[in-house]
Amino acid sequence: MNNKLKIGIIGLGGIGYSAHMKAFNEIENCEIAALCDIDPSKFERFRKEYGFNNFYTDYKSMLKKEALDAVVVGTSNDTHKDISIFALESGVAVLCEKPVSRNKNEAFEIQKVIDETSKKFMVGQCFRFRNQTEKIQEIIREDKLGEIYYCHGSYIRQRGIPGYGTWFTDKKRAGGGVILDLGVHLIDYVWFLLGKPAFKTVSAYTYGGIGKRLASGEMIGFKGSAWPPTYSGLEKNIFDVEEMASIFIRFKNNVAFHLEVAWAMNIDKASSGGAIFGSKGSVTLNPVIYTHEDKDNMVSEELPFKLEPSHRNQARKFIQFLNGEIDNPAPIDDALKIMHVLDAVYESARQKKEISINTK
Template sequence: MKKTKIAIIGNGSISHVHMAAYRKLPNVEVVANCDINEERAKEFAQKYEISHCYTDYNEMLEKEELDGVSICTWNNVHAPATIAALNAGVNVLCEKPLALSAKEAEEMVQTAKKNDKLLMVGFVRRFGLNTKVLKDRIDQGDLGQIYYAKTGCIRRVGNPGGWFSDKKRSGGGPLIDLGVHMIDLAWYLMGKPKAVSVMGSTYDLVGARSNIKGIQQYRSADYSDYNDVEDFAVGFIKFDNGATLVVETSWAQHIKKDYLYLELYGSKAGATMEPELEIFTEKNSFLIDEKPIIDPTFINFQTMFDREIEHFIDCIQNGTPCISPGEDGLELMKILDAIYESAKTGHEVRIK
């Protein structure tokens, strides 16, 4: 079988996870990589024995014959790099969030349609086995009508700094970084209803907390302690089917420990996805707690990326319908835009 030729644009931390996944696929060859930092690009190419290394993705797209690209850049490069790749006839897997705004995301989606190419967004949590188990149960009707969900990802100290906390490059703080995952996961499990209105608040009262000692912290590859984004955000989202989703997320809060949660409330049963998968229902007039047994290796970080990358390649090679198409990324950007706009104005924002 002819190998699918892939390039990776942006060679920071997440690109190594993508690369590890591609290397496990026998029918795939990563033939090029690109990063604006020439030294980092060369180190990446040398580490993974990649033939062609670039600092300009436009030059790479012109010179290389590619089937697909992973875009692992700063958020502000997602739209221009994706549009350039699609116009070059290349399929795209773009890391989340899809763009800095819904306006950019709309242009990306339209460019994919115009060129009849795949635009897939990196909603990697959709590829966890725990997600699949719960989604199957929901699709079978076991939860009934899901009318309410709440989710959050709260860190005590967890601002990555660098480009993450520079609004010009990131578009925002923990809401666009962590919240996008949690909103998407809940929305996906709820059946992807149409968001119609949003109320939101953001706060920047705690700060980056870069002064904290005695613990290990994840730092971006280009770390600096510059910070002009929120450290906490909360959103209240109403959907066209009457369902409601509440989300909260932070990089820095005065709490005892980090926590992650996702809860779904249905007319027949409820469920949690985080911190662990459980389903709560009743049978023969008795309350029942169900806890599916899942090997932790099927829901770890790298395994989810492995499944995501494998799906991307399957879509390219076999035309398999995409689990996380660009259109979904656009809907998430509309929600994120609305939360930020509501926080700015203090009013409810209607989504057209």
Template sequence: MAKLKVGAVGTGGMFKGSHLTSWLANPDTELVALCDVNKEAVEKIAAEHNIADVYEDYRDLLARADLDIINICTPNLYHSEIAVAALKAGKHVFCEKPDAVSPDEAVQMAEAAKESGKVLMVMRNNRFRSVAQFLKAYVENGHMGECYTGRCGWIRRRGIPGKGGWFTTKELSGGGPLIDLGVHMIDLAVWIMGNPKPVSVSGSVYTKFAGTELSDSAHSAFGEKRAGGVFDVEDLASGFIRFANGATLQIEFSWASNIEQETRFVELRGTKAGFSLIDDDLKLFTEIEGTLCNIQPQIVKNGHGHGSNIHHFVDVVLGRNEPIFTPEQGVDMIRILGAIYESAKQGKEIQL
């Protein structure tokens, strides 16, 4: 069987760190073309990995009839534009998160995927972590009972990525840590809960550390910093999500705040059991034979799941698996994030 030919748009840090090696390692794909507005940088990557063709305009890339898959790792603003164009050109699309910067754009992506009959998948790497797979099975097999409330977040002490660049420029990014980090942990929590439909949100956003130059997080290395550049996004967001089945979820995401240390967490509570996942440390809380018990599963870690997500996408394209993620879930995610920003602006709960 001939390999699927892949063309990548956007070859910055996320592509180099999480996508590139996955495409090269997959036995069913061949990375044949790269596209980036930074010609010097993209030519360097192409030379290092023997990739023949380089483009500066994604439209020229999409004009190639031999490409099967387009991988998108551009600044957030361009995700929807390129994805819709690629789907209309008859390509399958794998896109870095977030899906889009507005609900309307996420809807356009989902509609384009449906009309084209091609696979559209957006990075949801946390679903592929071994601990997440364990929790999903634990809940689906009824061990949690009714999973009715919880909280999730990713909070940093000082970890602003690419300050002054596209990360902190709302026009390009769509927002700060809520859209950057929120996609990860909200998605993980909602997926484990069984993807209940969100019906309303309430939230607040704050910008208190735009002037700081301190960093204690490796994640602040993402993006290109620009002295004197734009910083018009939040550095902390908090909120509350209600779902159609009555479940609720508290959220908090920050690039900078006065806490002890950077932490990622999901905590969910059910009628039979609950769990706390803090970074990679999982604990279950339940009752056994009339006794309250704390259980710490011994799960072998498998990294952050980026490669597994891409390999799953390839299996879906080849008809070997059903998609773990659907464009409709992406629409729900961007509706949640957009409504939290709107709630912060209006100072009231927003119905979805």
């Protein structure tokens, strides 16, 4: 008797291929039963690498024909809401990539259908499932940092605009740029590590000039980069999103959080990381370095942990959630609060002033 949960993956682009397919293929208690993408040219590499042959170009047909327990939604941001709602109303659980939607209104529509159908829904905030997460939470829980007062995070690429000219750089389809791509990771992760305190205000600055220069045909340092532009959308001049953002968030518990994110910046090399600072010590996010007082000295120690791919951990947690073994580790309620914050970030940048965050 086969008791494995049947999973369908919708969206076979970068995240579907490199993360979700690989992760769920390595997890016990589930099997990938169907794959879907609007572009059938993507199917061949799944045939070659995984020997898979059950493909669809229409997610509605897949959900109607296949007896699936859950689907993974890894498509463009503008399709998250409609695909998720159709799956939920079809009686199928959903793991939806971040950001859950383009804005808080779309997230609220998803939440409404979740409540109506009582189907399980989890958001793919993969940073939560990093192995170091529990180690950092343990340090905070044991009061080793003392009174936490400040956090910093960064996710900066030298040249790393994903899919130039595709939906990634089209505000109408993506909802935004690097804030919805990378900023959502850091804001959710630090908020999660801090115990999800109430948000108070945000002040933000955004910039998008480097990406716009691509429209003139300049390579401007992209040759040989990890994300070289395809120029597929240059004839449409599609780059109306931000490539860089500096964001300052205040929580109601008087903790401050500053983060910087960039797809493209004129720096010597790409970097990512962060830290949480307290009155007794600090801890960095990756690697985990705990710095604290030791009599008359300051001591720093790197704490070991077993490094595993966060998407595999996420897939494992999703299956455990579906089987009723754990509570939802990334619920829609959290995602809706984060979307309120992201909407406020864009509004602050537009108004060029600090504004209040209302997550209700």
